[in-house]
Structures are given as structure tokens and as C-alpha cells.
Amino acid sequence: MTITVIGAGIGGLTTAIALKQKGFDVEIFEATPEFKKAGSGINLAINAMQVYKRLGIYDDILQAGSYTNSMIITDKNLKPLSKIDLIKFEEKFDVRSVAIHRATLHKILLKRLSDIPIHLNKKLSSLTQSSTKINLSFEDGTTHTSTIVIGADGIHSVVRQAIFDNTKIRIAKQVCWRGITKINIPQKYKTELNELWGKGKRFGFVHINQDEIYWYALANYKSNYKKEFKNIELSKFYTDFHPLIGKIISSTAKNNILTNEMADLKPLPSWHFKNVCLLGDSAHATTPNLGQGACQAIESAYVLSNCLSQEKEVETAFENFEAIRKKKAVKVVDTSWKIGEIAHLENTIGIALRNFVMKVTPGAIAQKQTSHLFELNY
Numbered sequence: 001m002t003i004t005v006i007g008a009g010i011g012g013l014t015t016a017i018a019l020k021q022k023g024f025d026v027e028i029f030e031a032t033p034e035f036k037k038a039g040s041g042i043n044l045a046i047n048a049m050q051v052y053k054r055l056g057i058y059d060d061i062l063q064a065g066s067y068t069n070s071m072i073i074t075d076k077n078l079k080p081l082s083k084i085d086l087i088k089f090e091e092k093f094d095v096r097s098v099a100i101h102r103a104t105l106h107k108i109l110l111k112r113l114s115d116i117p118i119h120l121n122k123k124l125s126s127l128t129q130s131s132t133k134i135n136l137s138f139e140d141g142t143t144h145t146s147t148i149v150i151g152a153d154g155i156h157s158v159v160r161q162a163i164f165d166n167t168k169i170r171i172a173k174q175v176c177w178r179g180i181t182k183i184n185i186p187q188k189y190k191t192e193l194n195e196l197w198g199k200g201k202r203f204g205f206v207h208i209n210q211d212e213i214y215w216y217a218l219a220n221y222k223s224n225y226k227k228e229f230k231n232i233e234l235s236k237f238y239t240d241f242h243p244l245i246g247k248i249i250s251s252t253a254k255n256n257i258l259t260n261e262m263a264d265l266k267p268l269p270s271w272h273f274k275n276v277c278l279l280g281d282s283a284h285a286t287t288p289n290l291g292q293g294a295c296q297a298i299e300s301a302y303v304l305s306n307c308l309s310q311e312k313e314v315e316t317a318f319e320n321f322e323a324i325r326k327k328k329a330v331k332v333v334d335t336s337w338k339i340g341e342i343a344h345l346e347n348t349i350g351i352a353l354r355n356f357v358m359k360v361t362p363g364a365i366a367q368k369q370t371s372h373l374f375e376l377n378y
């Protein structure tokens, strides 16, 4: 029996690795014709790194990425408002948090899958299920049959649309620009992720290796970000922030800046139907405000492979998977949405109040909330 994974993103690749380690035959179908070196980084938090440690990939990621020991929210002038000290969590969970180039992570994951078939340029167009098999059709006119399908095909999942009606993608009305650049910044930022909150916009930056910095910038928009930010000079848009921000943006090649609108998926009543199961953004896409979308996909990948190896009845395995993973994944989606609203306040009094509350809130509260995020309940 071969398990078919649709989508070779972080979720799909991690699932394939975990399933392979449990002795399953796996195959992947991926829409893109080639894996490109996308100009963005990713933060792998302590929960995801625990999973990668269990899968034996931790050391490769730690070596190729950049270690982060604190996450700091600041005002627009880089004055700290709140800090999460990750060292305590490192000691508790025996792993470090890492920021890494997405393409580097992809390469590390792909290396573990050199012996399994990965079919590129295979964009799924439809999926139908009979009592014994699942029929897959691709945009290039080819077809394939399988007995178990994992839909790891992202927030706009075709697999999800084939098994469920009325799922809802929620638009957060925030646009995000992302870039990677080589620039010398003060040494104190070497192991920190800093995120500056301003008025209706914010900016974050973190090292992803010795030389490169990954940054992201978000801003509110009213109805059409393409029109509202047409021809925007991004470094000028952030002139009210600390001067370092303008320098970081200006040092980045413009054609390497990615632009996306932020969205999530309204929590689904179920993640599976018969022998088809969703995983990662196709099941629990979240806004990126907690930096947890991929981390949650990684957790799901590990749990799903465990459930399938422990339970012969596939549908029961999928039910067990949901029972273990759903509560936390949904909490991440909800919390992240709320943080996005607070981070993007536009009202001056509201911002002053927010910043004051953040400054006086004991660090222990934020540390405790974060602890739940990093704990694995399996």
C-alpha cells in the first residue's frame, strides 16, 4: 500500500519523511515544475524543532540556520515592549529555536527523500473517491489511483475542496512584504528576532545564517492592497521607524521582495473524509503572527504518521490524529488572528495603551503562554 501525498511544501515533505520512517511506501505529487530558491526565511520554533529532533533532522537544520534565543516585540524605535526568553525553553525541551532560509530547509528535507518518487509539474485538478480507491486527475491530463491520500496542498487546497463544501478563507486585510539581504547590523541582533510595532504596520528581522538577514513587513489595507500600495517605495513607507529598518529594506534587491496578502482558514469541523486527510495549511492555515503555520504542519506530520502506524483502520487513525492535534492547531489560528489585530492598531490612544500594557505585563505571563505552544502532548 502506497500513501499519496499531494504537495511538497514543508508539511508534505515532513509527512513523507515521518511516514517513510514508519515503514510506509510514500509518493508525492507537486504542482510546481521545479523547486525555486524563494526569497524568504522561516522561524522554526521549539515545538517544531522537537519534532525534527525525533525525526533525526535537528542537527542539519541547526547547522544550516541561525540560532535564535529571544523574541522581542518593540515599539517603532526598537525600544522593547515585551520579550520572550527562549533559553529557559531550550533548557526545558532540550532543543534550540532556529531561523533558516526556506530553500535551505527544503533541501534538507528533500535529501531525506531521495529514494521516494516526487512527481513535479503535477497539479491536482480533481479527486473522487469510490468505496475502494481514490482517483486523482492532474492538470496535464494524467490520472492516478491511490488508497490513501494526504492533502498537503496549502491554504487553497484542491483536496479540501474535493472533500468538503463551504470552507472559508478569511482575509486579514494585511499585506506582507518579505525579503532576504546581506547587511551588517549591530552584533546584539545576531541571536534575536525583533519585531517593531507601529501604527497599522510592523517590521520584523532575524538572522537566518552567518551572512543573511530575513525581514518581513506588514501593513493594513482597506480593500485592495495592489492598488493601495501600487509603486510603493517600501523604505520610505517605514521612515517613521528606527533608521535601521530603512537601511535593511534599501539593501534588499527589489526583485527579490515577495508580496502576499495575509489570510487564514476558518477552523474546519473535520480534517478527513474516508481515506483522504488534510494536513498543514490545507487543514489549519493560520495568519503568521505567531510564526507557527509551518510549525503546526510539522507537528501534524509527525502525529499523523504515528496514528497511521499504530492503527490498522485508516479512518480511525485519521480520527485519532484529529483528536490529538485539533485543539492546539485551532488555538494557534484564533490567537494569531487576535495578535494581528492588536499589532495593527491605528488609533494613537489605543497604541499608547497597548504599548503601556505590554511594558508593564510581567514577562512570566508571556513565558507561560508560550510554554503551552512549545509543549508536545504526544
Ligand SMILES: Cc1cc2nc3c(=O)[nH]c(=O)nc-3n(C[C@H](O)[C@H](O)[C@H](O)COP(=O)(O)OP(=O)(O)OC[C@H]3O[C@@H](n4cnc5c(N)ncnc54)[C@H](O)[C@@H]3O)c2cc1C
Pocket (backbone or CB within 6 Å): 006, 007, 008, 009, 010, 011, 012, 029, 030, 031, 032, 041, 042, 043, 044, 045, 122, 123, 124, 125, 152, 153, 154, 155, 156, 157, 158, 176, 178, 216, 260, 279, 280, 281, 282, 285, 286, 288, 291, 292, 293, 294, 295, 296, 297
Ligand atoms: C508571511 C508569512 C510568514 C510566515 N512565517 C512563518 C514562520 O516564521 N514560522 C512558521 O512556522 N510558519 C510561518 N508561516 C506559515 C508557513 O509558511 C505555512 O504554514 C507553511 O508553509 C505551510 O506548509 P504546507 O506544506 O502546509 O503548505 P504550503 O507551504 O502552501 O505547500 C503546499 C504545496 O502544495 C503545492 N500545491 C498546491 N496546490 C497543489 C495542487 N493542486 N496539486 C499539487 N500540488 C499543489 C504547492 O506548490 C506547495 O508546494 C508564514 C507564512 C507567511 C505567509
